[in-house]
Amino acid sequence: MPISAYLRNLRAKVGHDLLFMPGVTAVVLNEAGQVLLQQRSDNGEWSLVSGVMDPGEEPADAIVREVWEETALHVVPERITGLYTGEDFLVRYANGDVVLYLDITFACRPVNGEPPRVNDDESIDVRYFPLDGLPSMKQFHLTRLADALRNEPHARFKFDGQEGGGGH
Amino acid sequence: MSMSEYIRRLRLKIGHELLFMPGATGIVIDEAGQVLLHRRSDNGQWWLPGGAIDPGEEPADAVVREVWEETGVRVVPERVLGVYGGLDHFGRYPNGDEIGMVSVVFVCRPVGGEPAVNDEESLEVRYFLPDALPELLPRHRSYIELALRGDVRADFRFTFPSPQGAKE
Numbered sequence: 272m273p274i275s276a277y278l279r280n281l282r283a284k285v286g287h288d289l290l291f292m293p294g295v296t297a298v299v300l301n302e303a304g305q306v307l308l309q310q311r312s313d314n315g316e317w318s319l320v321s322g323v324m325d326p327g328e329e330p331a332d333a334i335v336r337e338v339w340e341e342t343a344l345h346v347v348p349e350r351i352t353g354l355y356t357g358e359d360f361l362v363r364y365a366n367g368d369v370v371l372y373l374d375i376t377f378a379c380r381p382v383n384g385e386p387p388r389v390n391d392d393e394s395i396d397v398r399y400f401p402l403d404g405l406p407s408m409k410q411f412h413l414t415r416l417a418d419a420l421r422n423e424p425h426a427r428f429k430f431d432g433q434e435g436g437g438g439h
Numbered sequence: 440m441s442m443s444e445y446i447r448r449l450r451l452k453i454g455h456e457l458l459f460m461p462g463a464t465g466i467v468i469d470e471a472g473q474v475l476l477h478r479r480s481d482n483g484q485w486w487l488p489g490g491a492i493d494p495g496e497e498p499a500d501a502v503v504r505e506v507w508e509e510t511g512v513r514v515v516p517e518r519v520l521g522v523y524g525g526l527d528h529f530g531r532y533p534n535g536d537e538i539g540m541v542s543v544v545f546v547c548r549p550v551g552g553e554p555a556v557n558d559e560e561s562l563e564v565r566y567f568l569p570d571a572l573p574e575l576l577p578r579h580r581s582y583i584e585l586a587l588r589g590d591v592r593a594d595f596r597f598t599f600p601s602p603q604g605a606k607e
Contacts, residue, residue, distance in 0.1 A: 277459060284452045291445065291494040293461045293524070293541035326459040326539045329524045331597040351522055351593035354498050354543060371494045373461040373541075375522050377595075426519040426593035430499035 272326045287367040294360075294372040295334040296321035298419035299346050299379045305399035306416060307387060308406065309341055312395050313365070317406040319415060320397075321374065330375045338379065342387035342397040346379035352419040353427035359411035378419045443493045455535040462528075462540040463502040464489030466586040467514050467547045473566035474583055475554060476573065477509050480562050481533045485573040487582065489542070498543040506547065510564045513551035520544040520586050521594030527578055546586045 281290070297320045299307035308317045322337030324330060331348040338346045355374040362370050387397040400406065402420070405413075418427050427434065442450070449458060465488050467475035476485045488509040492501040499516040506514050521544050529539040554564040567573065569587055572580065585594055 277457065280456070281453060281458075284456075285449060288449070288452075289445070289494060290449075291460055291492070293459075324524060324541060326457065327524065327526045327529065329596045329598055330522050330541065331595045333524070335597075348595065348597060351519065351595055354519065354522070356497060357495070373492065373498065373543075375541075425591045426522075428499045428516070428519055429497045430503075430516055 274323050274325045277326050282368065287369055289369045289371060291371045291373065293324045293330070294321060294374050295324060295330050295337060296355075296374050296376040296415060297334050297338050297346065297348075297379045298352065298376060298416055299338060299344065299381060300419075301381055301399055302384065303399070303401075305401050306405070307338075307342060307344065307381075307397070307399055308408070309394040310396040310406075312393055315395065317408050317412075319376075319412050323372075331377065334375075334377045334379065340391050341394050343390040344385065344387045345382045347382060348377040348379050350378050350424070351426040352376045352378050352421075352423075353415060354429075355411070355415060359409070374415075376415045376419065443491060445494050446491060450536065455531075455537055457529075457537040457539055459539040460541075461492045461498065462489060462542045463492050463498045463505060464542050464544045464582070465502040465506045465514060465516070465547045466520060466544065466582055467506060467510075467512060467549055468586065469549050469566055471566075471568075472587075473568055474572070474586075475506070475510055475512060475549070475564070475566050476575075477556075477561040478563040480560055483562065485575055487575075487579045489544075491540075492543075499545060502543075502545045502547065507552070508558055509561050511552045511555040511557035512549050514547035515550050516545040516547050518546050518591055519593040520546050520582060523578070523594075523596060525596060544582050 310317050324333040353376045360372040479486050488506045490505040524541045
């Protein structure tokens with residue numbers, strides 16, 4: 272079920288009320304070790320590519336779909352690098368809707384060396400950046416990128432206020 | 440699945456309609472290699488402990504809370520076993536409420552408490568040896584099998600056979 276149909280129906284009944292929803296983010300690294308970023312059309316900021324899951328969709332399928340929709344790149348999700356929520360993931364949309372996301376971040380590999388391109392109206396620009404030449408980005412994007420770059424096999428999570436994942 | 444204030448408030452507005460939300464499930468394995476299960480009072484089935492994650496709550500904190508509420512066992516989440524969406528995570532409660540979960544499954548270590556019926560959600564609570572499990576949902580059985588294999592990577596299901604972009 273597309274998220275739009277689900278949300279339209281739900282929003283008609285709950286108005287702008289807080290909804291807690293699962294979302295997905297991609298850390299896409301190409302063979303040169305560059306990371307894929309999008310410049311969002313709604314606020315002009317650079318960010319990792321992310322999106323909302325459709326009800327019934329697998330998280331890994333959702334991230335493949337989102338990266339395709341926004342950058343025209345086909346990627347393969349390789350591992351879950353972390354789970355994130357909290358204030359940074361609370362979004363107040365221009366229309367007043369409030370959504371808190373539980374973000375599932377995947378490290379992904381592009382299936383070929385094609386350059387990304389703007390593929391829908393959610394982005395102004397999409398491109399690979401070298402890690403030593405990143406544009407200005409909010410900390411929660413940098414944190415998720417850094418967590419993915421650790422190359423740890425396990426997914427990171429927070430527990431009892433502490434950073435965790437695999438080490439307990 | 441005791442209902443949080445968040446869900447109670449939404450249910451007042453949407454009735455039994457589908458609510459799509461993040462959930463957390465715990466696979467609690469004791470030192471003898473036994474797995475903790477509880478028999479749900481609403482449907483009489485043996486089940487892994489777990490439930491909805493509250494907005495603002497970290498998934499790992501949610502699994503600790505749910506395992507405590509449903510089994511009386513205190514746990515520490517050790518790793519993310521996997522994150523799953525998919526229509527097998529949709530269902531209808533005996534009261535008619537429709538739910539679709541994106542489930543974060545944690546492997547947990549018991550650190551205190553004793554398995555016991557701790558609230559009205561459970562009829563029985565006990566540990567089972569992996570070769571003597573009661574009838575379980577296929578997905579719960581597969582989580583347990585995966586947990587016992589000990590892979591630290593977070594599992595996910597990836598159903599994309601080809602680029603979604605091929606439809607372009």
